Amino acid sequence: MNLNEAGGSADLLEEMLELTSQNLTQMELKDHYSIIRELGQGSYGHVLLVIHRARGTPIALKLLRKKSTKLRNFLLEYCISLSVSSHPCMVGMFGIVFETKHHYGFAQEVASFGDLFSIIEPGVGIPEISVKRCALQVSSALDFLHNKGLVHRDIKPENILLFDKDCRRVKLTDFGLTRRKGTIVRPMSGTIPYTAPELCNLGSSEGLAVDSALDVWAFGVLLFCILTGFFPWETTSGSDTYYVEFENWQKNGKALSIPSQWKRFDNDILPMFQKFLAIEPTQRGPAIGVLEYIRLQWKVANWNLNGNSVDNSKFLDDQANVVDNEHFINGFQEGHNSTLSAKSSTRFRTFSSNLLQDDKWRNT
The missing domain is CATH 1.10.510.10 (Transferase(Phosphotransferase) domain 1)
Incomplete structure:
Protein backbone atom coordinates (compact mmCIF):
# COMPACT_ATOMS: atom_id res chain seq x y z
CA MET A 1 0.00 0.00 0.00
CA ASN A 2 1.56 3.31 -1.10
CA LEU A 3 0.79 6.88 -0.18
CA ASN A 4 -0.77 9.00 -2.91
CA GLU A 5 0.82 12.18 -4.14
CA ALA A 6 -2.39 14.11 -3.56
CA GLY A 7 -4.30 15.15 -0.46
CA GLY A 8 -5.69 11.67 0.10
CA SER A 9 -2.33 10.59 1.52
CA ALA A 10 -3.30 11.71 5.04
CA ASP A 11 -6.37 9.47 5.13
CA LEU A 12 -4.45 6.57 3.62
CA LEU A 13 -1.67 6.94 6.16
CA GLU A 14 -4.19 6.83 9.00
CA GLU A 15 -5.69 3.68 7.49
CA MET A 16 -2.24 2.09 7.33
CA LEU A 17 -1.60 2.99 10.96
CA GLU A 18 -4.86 1.37 12.04
CA LEU A 19 -4.31 -1.81 10.03
CA THR A 20 -0.73 -2.16 11.24
CA SER A 21 -1.79 -1.67 14.85
CA GLN A 22 -4.36 -4.44 14.52
CA ASN A 23 -1.78 -6.83 13.04
CA LEU A 24 1.11 -6.10 15.41
CA THR A 25 2.30 -9.54 16.53
CA GLN A 26 4.08 -10.52 19.73
CA MET A 27 7.26 -12.55 19.24
CA GLU A 28 10.48 -13.74 20.82
CA LEU A 29 13.41 -12.76 18.59
CA LYS A 30 15.39 -15.92 19.29
CA ASP A 31 12.53 -18.07 17.97
CA HIS A 32 12.78 -16.56 14.49
CA TYR A 33 16.24 -14.99 14.17
CA SER A 34 19.87 -15.73 14.89
CA ILE A 35 21.42 -12.54 16.25
CA ILE A 36 24.81 -11.81 14.65
CA ARG A 37 25.78 -8.43 16.07
CA GLU A 38 24.62 -4.92 16.87
CA LEU A 39 24.76 -2.49 13.95
CA GLY A 40 23.99 0.67 15.89
CA GLN A 41 22.39 2.11 18.98
CA GLY A 42 20.97 5.35 20.28
CA SER A 43 18.47 6.82 22.69
CA TYR A 44 15.68 5.24 20.63
CA GLY A 45 16.96 1.66 21.01
CA HIS A 46 19.24 -0.30 18.69
CA VAL A 47 19.59 -2.02 15.32
CA LEU A 48 20.60 -5.68 15.09
CA LEU A 49 22.03 -7.71 12.24
CA VAL A 50 20.18 -11.03 12.28
CA ILE A 51 19.67 -14.07 10.09
CA HIS A 52 16.14 -15.34 9.52
CA ARG A 53 16.25 -18.92 10.83
CA ALA A 54 13.84 -20.37 8.25
CA ARG A 55 15.00 -18.50 5.14
CA GLY A 56 18.64 -17.73 5.91
CA THR A 57 18.10 -14.10 4.92
CA PRO A 58 20.28 -11.39 6.53
CA ILE A 59 18.04 -8.68 7.97
CA ALA A 60 18.47 -5.47 9.96
CA LEU A 61 16.00 -5.30 12.85
CA LYS A 62 15.30 -1.85 14.26
CA LEU A 63 14.13 -2.13 17.87
CA LEU A 64 12.63 0.86 19.67
CA ARG A 65 12.24 0.85 23.46
CA LYS A 66 8.63 0.84 24.59
CA LYS A 67 9.51 2.95 27.62
CA SER A 68 10.55 5.87 25.45
CA THR A 69 8.50 5.29 22.28
CA LYS A 70 4.81 5.99 21.81
CA LEU A 71 3.05 3.27 19.85
CA ARG A 72 1.66 5.79 17.36
CA ASN A 73 5.11 7.22 16.65
CA PHE A 74 6.49 3.73 16.07
CA LEU A 75 3.64 2.86 13.72
CA LEU A 76 4.09 6.15 11.89
CA GLU A 77 7.79 5.47 11.30
CA TYR A 78 7.10 1.94 10.09
CA CYS A 79 4.23 2.89 7.78
CA ILE A 80 6.11 5.79 6.21
CA SER A 81 9.21 3.62 5.76
CA LEU A 82 7.13 0.93 4.07
CA SER A 83 5.30 3.44 1.88
CA VAL A 84 8.43 5.01 0.41
CA SER A 85 10.54 1.84 0.17
CA SER A 86 9.58 1.31 -3.48
CA HIS A 87 11.97 4.10 -4.46
CA PRO A 88 15.47 2.80 -5.35
CA CYS A 89 17.14 5.39 -3.12
CA MET A 90 15.08 4.53 -0.01
CA VAL A 91 15.99 1.70 2.35
CA GLY A 92 14.13 -1.51 1.51
CA MET A 93 11.57 -3.00 3.89
CA PHE A 94 10.49 -6.61 4.46
CA GLY A 95 6.96 -5.86 5.67
CA ILE A 96 7.76 -7.45 9.05
CA VAL A 97 6.52 -5.56 12.11
CA PHE A 98 6.28 -6.92 15.65
CA GLU A 99 6.65 -6.27 19.36
CA THR A 100 8.58 -8.00 22.12
CA LYS A 101 8.25 -7.56 25.87
CA HIS A 102 10.38 -4.42 25.86
CA HIS A 103 10.54 -3.25 22.23
CA TYR A 104 8.62 -2.44 19.08
CA GLY A 105 10.44 -3.57 15.96
CA PHE A 106 10.50 -3.87 12.18
CA ALA A 107 12.78 -5.40 9.55
CA GLN A 108 14.68 -3.67 6.77
CA GLU A 109 17.47 -4.49 4.35
CA VAL A 110 21.08 -4.61 5.47
CA ALA A 111 23.56 -2.03 4.19
CA SER A 112 26.76 -4.04 3.93
CA PHE A 113 29.05 -0.98 3.84
CA GLY A 114 27.60 0.91 6.80
CA ASP A 115 26.62 4.55 6.53
Whole structure:
Protein backbone atom coordinates (compact mmCIF):
# COMPACT_ATOMS: atom_id res chain seq x y z
CA MET A 1 0.00 0.00 0.00
CA ASN A 2 1.56 3.31 -1.10
CA LEU A 3 0.79 6.88 -0.18
CA ASN A 4 -0.77 9.00 -2.91
CA GLU A 5 0.82 12.18 -4.14
CA ALA A 6 -2.39 14.11 -3.56
CA GLY A 7 -4.30 15.15 -0.46
CA GLY A 8 -5.69 11.67 0.10
CA SER A 9 -2.33 10.59 1.52
CA ALA A 10 -3.30 11.71 5.04
CA ASP A 11 -6.37 9.47 5.13
CA LEU A 12 -4.45 6.57 3.62
CA LEU A 13 -1.67 6.94 6.16
CA GLU A 14 -4.19 6.83 9.00
CA GLU A 15 -5.69 3.68 7.49
CA MET A 16 -2.24 2.09 7.33
CA LEU A 17 -1.60 2.99 10.96
CA GLU A 18 -4.86 1.37 12.04
CA LEU A 19 -4.31 -1.81 10.03
CA THR A 20 -0.73 -2.16 11.24
CA SER A 21 -1.79 -1.67 14.85
CA GLN A 22 -4.36 -4.44 14.52
CA ASN A 23 -1.78 -6.83 13.04
CA LEU A 24 1.11 -6.10 15.41
CA THR A 25 2.30 -9.54 16.53
CA GLN A 26 4.08 -10.52 19.73
CA MET A 27 7.26 -12.55 19.24
CA GLU A 28 10.48 -13.74 20.82
CA LEU A 29 13.41 -12.76 18.59
CA LYS A 30 15.39 -15.92 19.29
CA ASP A 31 12.53 -18.07 17.97
CA HIS A 32 12.78 -16.56 14.49
CA TYR A 33 16.24 -14.99 14.17
CA SER A 34 19.87 -15.73 14.89
CA ILE A 35 21.42 -12.54 16.25
CA ILE A 36 24.81 -11.81 14.65
CA ARG A 37 25.78 -8.43 16.07
CA GLU A 38 24.62 -4.92 16.87
CA LEU A 39 24.76 -2.49 13.95
CA GLY A 40 23.99 0.67 15.89
CA GLN A 41 22.39 2.11 18.98
CA GLY A 42 20.97 5.35 20.28
CA SER A 43 18.47 6.82 22.69
CA TYR A 44 15.68 5.24 20.63
CA GLY A 45 16.96 1.66 21.01
CA HIS A 46 19.24 -0.30 18.69
CA VAL A 47 19.59 -2.02 15.32
CA LEU A 48 20.60 -5.68 15.09
CA LEU A 49 22.03 -7.71 12.24
CA VAL A 50 20.18 -11.03 12.28
CA ILE A 51 19.67 -14.07 10.09
CA HIS A 52 16.14 -15.34 9.52
CA ARG A 53 16.25 -18.92 10.83
CA ALA A 54 13.84 -20.37 8.25
CA ARG A 55 15.00 -18.50 5.14
CA GLY A 56 18.64 -17.73 5.91
CA THR A 57 18.10 -14.10 4.92
CA PRO A 58 20.28 -11.39 6.53
CA ILE A 59 18.04 -8.68 7.97
CA ALA A 60 18.47 -5.47 9.96
CA LEU A 61 16.00 -5.30 12.85
CA LYS A 62 15.30 -1.85 14.26
CA LEU A 63 14.13 -2.13 17.87
CA LEU A 64 12.63 0.86 19.67
CA ARG A 65 12.24 0.85 23.46
CA LYS A 66 8.63 0.84 24.59
CA LYS A 67 9.51 2.95 27.62
CA SER A 68 10.55 5.87 25.45
CA THR A 69 8.50 5.29 22.28
CA LYS A 70 4.81 5.99 21.81
CA LEU A 71 3.05 3.27 19.85
CA ARG A 72 1.66 5.79 17.36
CA ASN A 73 5.11 7.22 16.65
CA PHE A 74 6.49 3.73 16.07
CA LEU A 75 3.64 2.86 13.72
CA LEU A 76 4.09 6.15 11.89
CA GLU A 77 7.79 5.47 11.30
CA TYR A 78 7.10 1.94 10.09
CA CYS A 79 4.23 2.89 7.78
CA ILE A 80 6.11 5.79 6.21
CA SER A 81 9.21 3.62 5.76
CA LEU A 82 7.13 0.93 4.07
CA SER A 83 5.30 3.44 1.88
CA VAL A 84 8.43 5.01 0.41
CA SER A 85 10.54 1.84 0.17
CA SER A 86 9.58 1.31 -3.48
CA HIS A 87 11.97 4.10 -4.46
CA PRO A 88 15.47 2.80 -5.35
CA CYS A 89 17.14 5.39 -3.12
CA MET A 90 15.08 4.53 -0.01
CA VAL A 91 15.99 1.70 2.35
CA GLY A 92 14.13 -1.51 1.51
CA MET A 93 11.57 -3.00 3.89
CA PHE A 94 10.49 -6.61 4.46
CA GLY A 95 6.96 -5.86 5.67
CA ILE A 96 7.76 -7.45 9.05
CA VAL A 97 6.52 -5.56 12.11
CA PHE A 98 6.28 -6.92 15.65
CA GLU A 99 6.65 -6.27 19.36
CA THR A 100 8.58 -8.00 22.12
CA LYS A 101 8.25 -7.56 25.87
CA HIS A 102 10.38 -4.42 25.86
CA HIS A 103 10.54 -3.25 22.23
CA TYR A 104 8.62 -2.44 19.08
CA GLY A 105 10.44 -3.57 15.96
CA PHE A 106 10.50 -3.87 12.18
CA ALA A 107 12.78 -5.40 9.55
CA GLN A 108 14.68 -3.67 6.77
CA GLU A 109 17.47 -4.49 4.35
CA VAL A 110 21.08 -4.61 5.47
CA ALA A 111 23.56 -2.03 4.19
CA SER A 112 26.76 -4.04 3.93
CA PHE A 113 29.05 -0.98 3.84
CA GLY A 114 27.60 0.91 6.80
CA ASP A 115 26.62 4.55 6.53
CA LEU A 116 28.00 7.69 4.90
CA PHE A 117 29.36 8.97 8.20
CA SER A 118 31.77 6.04 8.41
CA ILE A 119 33.75 7.07 5.31
CA ILE A 120 34.08 10.82 5.97
CA GLU A 121 37.69 11.72 6.71
CA PRO A 122 37.73 14.68 9.16
CA GLY A 123 39.14 17.76 7.48
CA VAL A 124 39.13 16.05 4.09
CA GLY A 125 35.67 14.67 3.34
CA ILE A 126 35.18 12.09 0.58
CA PRO A 127 36.14 12.19 -3.12
CA GLU A 128 34.15 14.66 -5.20
CA ILE A 129 32.87 11.97 -7.54
CA SER A 130 31.46 10.08 -4.53
CA VAL A 131 29.87 13.29 -3.25
CA LYS A 132 28.16 13.78 -6.60
CA ARG A 133 26.86 10.22 -6.60
CA CYS A 134 25.43 10.75 -3.13
CA ALA A 135 23.96 14.10 -4.15
CA LEU A 136 22.15 12.57 -7.13
CA GLN A 137 20.62 9.75 -5.15
CA VAL A 138 19.73 11.62 -1.96
CA SER A 139 18.17 14.46 -3.96
CA SER A 140 16.05 11.94 -5.85
CA ALA A 141 14.93 10.36 -2.57
CA LEU A 142 14.02 13.77 -1.17
CA ASP A 143 12.15 14.74 -4.32
CA PHE A 144 10.14 11.52 -4.07
CA LEU A 145 9.41 12.10 -0.39
CA HIS A 146 8.46 15.75 -0.83
CA ASN A 147 6.13 14.95 -3.74
CA LYS A 148 4.24 12.76 -1.29
CA GLY A 149 3.82 15.69 1.09
CA LEU A 150 6.35 14.30 3.58
CA VAL A 151 9.42 15.92 5.16
CA HIS A 152 12.27 13.74 6.49
CA ARG A 153 13.57 16.22 9.11
CA ASP A 154 16.75 14.29 9.90
CA ILE A 155 19.05 14.48 6.88
CA LYS A 156 22.62 13.69 7.96
CA PRO A 157 25.41 11.24 7.00
CA GLU A 158 24.33 8.69 9.62
CA ASN A 159 20.99 8.33 7.85
CA ILE A 160 22.44 7.57 4.41
CA LEU A 161 23.30 3.90 3.98
CA LEU A 162 26.08 2.61 1.71
CA PHE A 163 25.86 -0.48 -0.46
CA ASP A 164 29.36 -0.13 -1.93
CA LYS A 165 32.51 1.74 -0.94
CA ASP A 166 32.32 4.28 -3.79
CA CYS A 167 28.76 5.52 -3.16
CA ARG A 168 27.42 4.16 -6.43
CA ARG A 169 24.40 2.93 -4.48
CA VAL A 170 23.21 4.77 -1.38
CA LYS A 171 19.84 4.88 0.33
CA LEU A 172 18.05 7.23 2.70
CA THR A 173 16.90 5.69 5.98
CA ASP A 174 15.45 6.51 9.43
CA PHE A 175 12.01 8.07 9.11
CA GLY A 176 11.46 8.44 12.84
CA LEU A 177 11.11 12.22 12.61
CA THR A 178 9.35 12.29 9.24
CA ARG A 179 6.06 14.16 9.29
CA ARG A 180 3.48 15.42 6.83
CA LYS A 181 4.03 18.89 5.45
CA GLY A 182 2.20 21.43 7.60
CA THR A 183 2.54 19.47 10.84
CA ILE A 184 3.38 21.84 13.70
CA VAL A 185 6.61 20.93 15.49
CA ARG A 186 8.43 22.43 18.45
CA PRO A 187 12.16 23.09 18.65
CA MET A 188 14.12 20.07 19.88
CA SER A 189 16.50 20.29 22.80
CA GLY A 190 19.86 21.37 21.46
CA THR A 191 20.66 22.17 17.85
CA ILE A 192 22.91 20.62 15.24
CA PRO A 193 24.58 22.18 12.20
CA TYR A 194 21.89 20.72 9.92
CA THR A 195 19.07 22.63 11.66
CA ALA A 196 17.61 25.40 9.49
CA PRO A 197 17.59 28.91 11.01
CA GLU A 198 13.80 29.19 11.08
CA LEU A 199 13.69 26.18 13.40
CA CYS A 200 16.86 26.94 15.34
CA ASN A 201 15.62 30.41 16.29
CA LEU A 202 12.15 29.39 17.47
CA GLY A 203 11.18 30.28 21.01
CA SER A 204 10.66 27.36 23.39
CA SER A 205 6.88 27.84 23.29
CA GLU A 206 6.62 28.48 19.55
CA GLY A 207 5.76 26.04 16.78
CA LEU A 208 6.75 25.75 13.13
CA ALA A 209 4.82 24.21 10.24
CA VAL A 210 6.98 21.47 8.73
CA ASP A 211 8.08 22.22 5.18
CA SER A 212 10.39 20.59 2.64
CA ALA A 213 12.67 23.64 2.96
CA LEU A 214 13.94 22.13 6.22
CA ASP A 215 15.28 19.12 4.30
CA VAL A 216 16.76 21.30 1.55
CA TRP A 217 18.75 23.26 4.13
CA ALA A 218 20.05 20.07 5.74
CA PHE A 219 20.92 18.72 2.28
CA GLY A 220 23.05 21.81 1.59
CA VAL A 221 24.90 21.41 4.89
CA LEU A 222 25.34 17.71 4.16
CA LEU A 223 27.05 18.48 0.84
CA PHE A 224 29.42 20.94 2.51
CA CYS A 225 30.22 18.41 5.22
CA ILE A 226 31.01 15.44 2.98
CA LEU A 227 32.97 17.61 0.54
CA THR A 228 35.21 19.07 3.24
CA GLY A 229 35.08 16.96 6.41
CA PHE A 230 34.00 20.08 8.32
CA PHE A 231 30.74 21.71 9.31
CA PRO A 232 30.22 25.25 7.98
CA TRP A 233 28.99 26.32 11.45
CA GLU A 234 27.98 24.87 14.78
CA THR A 235 24.55 26.44 14.95
CA THR A 236 22.43 28.67 12.72
CA SER A 237 21.99 31.47 15.22
CA GLY A 238 23.49 34.86 15.95
CA SER A 239 25.80 33.27 18.51
CA ASP A 240 27.83 31.55 15.78
CA THR A 241 30.36 33.85 14.09
CA TYR A 242 30.69 31.67 11.02
CA TYR A 243 26.96 31.44 10.46
CA VAL A 244 26.58 35.21 10.87
CA GLU A 245 29.36 35.74 8.30
CA PHE A 246 27.55 33.43 5.88
CA GLU A 247 24.16 35.05 6.54
CA ASN A 248 25.55 38.52 5.81
CA TRP A 249 27.09 37.24 2.59
CA GLN A 250 23.79 35.67 1.55
CA LYS A 251 21.87 38.86 2.19
CA ASN A 252 24.37 41.29 0.65
CA GLY A 253 25.64 39.21 -2.25
CA LYS A 254 28.47 40.80 -4.22
CA ALA A 255 28.76 43.64 -1.72
CA LEU A 256 30.80 41.33 0.54
CA SER A 257 33.71 39.02 -0.18
CA ILE A 258 33.13 35.28 -0.09
CA PRO A 259 33.42 33.95 3.50
CA SER A 260 36.71 32.14 4.06
CA GLN A 261 35.22 28.67 4.53
CA TRP A 262 33.44 28.92 1.16
CA LYS A 263 36.53 29.87 -0.86
CA ARG A 264 37.39 26.19 -1.24
CA PHE A 265 34.52 25.86 -3.75
CA ASP A 266 34.61 26.85 -7.40
CA ASN A 267 32.71 30.08 -8.09
CA ASP A 268 30.37 28.29 -10.50
CA ILE A 269 29.10 26.02 -7.73
CA LEU A 270 28.48 28.71 -5.10
CA PRO A 271 24.99 29.52 -6.51
CA MET A 272 23.98 25.92 -5.72
CA PHE A 273 24.85 26.36 -2.07
CA GLN A 274 23.19 29.77 -2.03
CA LYS A 275 19.96 28.19 -3.29
CA PHE A 276 19.96 25.27 -0.85
CA LEU A 277 21.03 27.49 2.05
CA ALA A 278 18.86 30.52 1.35
CA ILE A 279 18.04 32.20 4.65
CA GLU A 280 14.42 32.65 3.57
CA PRO A 281 12.80 29.17 3.39
CA THR A 282 10.59 30.05 0.41
CA GLN A 283 13.69 30.77 -1.69
CA ARG A 284 15.29 27.35 -1.18
CA GLY A 285 15.68 24.36 -3.42
CA PRO A 286 14.37 22.01 -4.50
CA ALA A 287 17.11 19.49 -3.72
CA ILE A 288 16.75 17.89 -7.16
CA GLY A 289 18.15 21.17 -8.51
CA VAL A 290 21.58 19.65 -7.85
CA LEU A 291 21.25 18.08 -11.33
CA GLU A 292 21.98 21.49 -12.83
CA TYR A 293 25.44 21.49 -11.25
CA ILE A 294 26.45 17.85 -11.36
CA ARG A 295 28.90 18.17 -14.29
CA LEU A 296 30.63 21.26 -12.94
CA GLN A 297 33.82 21.33 -10.90
CA TRP A 298 32.81 21.72 -7.24
CA LYS A 299 36.03 22.19 -5.30
CA VAL A 300 38.94 24.46 -6.18
CA ALA A 301 41.62 22.09 -7.43
CA ASN A 302 44.65 23.70 -5.77
CA TRP A 303 43.13 24.90 -2.49
CA ASN A 304 44.31 23.72 0.92
CA LEU A 305 43.93 24.83 4.53
CA ASN A 306 46.72 27.40 4.23
CA GLY A 307 45.72 28.70 0.82
CA ASN A 308 48.86 27.22 -0.74
CA SER A 309 49.11 25.47 -4.08
CA VAL A 310 48.82 21.70 -3.87
CA ASP A 311 49.18 18.74 -6.19
CA ASN A 312 45.88 18.54 -8.06
CA SER A 313 46.46 15.19 -9.78
CA LYS A 314 43.97 13.45 -7.50
CA PHE A 315 41.37 16.07 -8.35
CA LEU A 316 42.00 15.65 -12.07
CA ASP A 317 41.60 11.90 -11.65
CA ASP A 318 38.23 12.52 -10.03
CA GLN A 319 37.17 14.77 -12.88
CA ALA A 320 38.16 12.04 -15.34
CA ASN A 321 35.99 9.69 -13.34
CA VAL A 322 33.07 12.06 -13.85
CA VAL A 323 33.57 11.79 -17.60
CA ASP A 324 34.01 8.02 -17.37
CA ASN A 325 30.79 7.84 -15.40
CA GLU A 326 28.57 9.80 -17.77
CA HIS A 327 26.48 6.63 -18.07
CA PHE A 328 25.88 6.82 -14.32
CA ILE A 329 24.64 10.41 -14.53
CA ASN A 330 22.60 9.86 -17.69
CA GLY A 331 21.09 6.68 -16.31
CA PHE A 332 20.15 8.46 -13.12
CA GLN A 333 18.49 11.32 -14.98
CA GLU A 334 16.53 8.93 -17.19
CA GLY A 335 15.41 6.95 -14.18
CA HIS A 336 14.44 10.09 -12.31
CA ASN A 337 12.40 11.42 -15.23
CA SER A 338 10.70 8.05 -15.51
CA THR A 339 9.80 8.14 -11.83
CA LEU A 340 8.34 11.61 -12.14
CA SER A 341 6.33 10.74 -15.16
CA ALA A 342 4.92 7.66 -13.40
CA LYS A 343 4.10 9.49 -10.41
CA SER A 344 18.43 6.90 7.74
CA SER A 345 23.63 9.94 18.70
CA THR A 346 26.84 9.22 20.11
CA ARG A 347 28.71 9.11 16.90
CA PHE A 348 27.23 12.44 15.85
CA ARG A 349 28.44 14.12 19.03
CA THR A 350 31.93 12.70 18.51
CA PHE A 351 31.91 13.78 14.86
CA SER A 352 30.71 17.26 15.78
CA SER A 353 33.31 17.80 18.47
CA ASN A 354 36.15 16.48 16.32
CA LEU A 355 35.32 18.69 13.35
CA LEU A 356 34.42 21.87 15.17
CA GLN A 357 37.12 22.05 17.83
CA ASP A 358 39.83 23.04 15.33
CA ASP A 359 39.09 26.35 13.60
CA LYS A 360 42.40 26.86 11.77
CA TRP A 361 40.81 25.96 8.44
CA ARG A 362 38.49 28.97 8.68
CA ASN A 363 41.26 31.55 8.81
CA THR A 364 42.36 31.60 5.18
